[in-house]
Amino acid sequence: METLDQRLSDAIELRDRLSSEASRIQGRKEAAELALGAVRAEIKSKNLDPDDLDSTISRLEEAYGKAVETFEAEVSSAETSLMPYMENPDEV
Numbered sequence: 315m316e317t318l319d320q321r322l323s324d325a326i327e328l329r330d331r332l333s334s335e336a337s338r339i340q341g342r343k344e345a346a347e348l349a350l351g352a353v354r355a356e357i358k359s360k361n362l363d364p365d366d367l368d369s370t371i372s373r374l375e376e377a378y379g380k381a382v383e384t385f386e387a388e389v390s391s392a393e394t395s396l397m398p399y400m401e402n403p404d405e406v
Contacts, residue, residue, distance in 0.1 A: 316324075357364040 354364045357367070362370055
């Protein structure tokens with residue numbers, strides 16, 4: 315059976331380890347909060363709302379999709395316009 319002195323020593327050791335771990339966790343939390351603040355500031359500097367990024371991303375994806383469709387249609391139209399002047403139109 316452990317002596318009271320040993321139990322006290324074990325409890326003090328555990329307390330010290332937990333205190334160290336709590337300090338380390340606090341430091342990580344503070345670093346994460348600083349990083350989050352920097353990211354939010356960068357987002358705001360681009361005139362975007364950091365709390366509404368999902369809808370901004372959706373709007374940008376939709377605009378990108380429309381731009382690609384427009385580009386494809388214009389390339390197809392250019393190809394059609396050039397067909398009469400091409401030597402081997404089947405190779406395109």
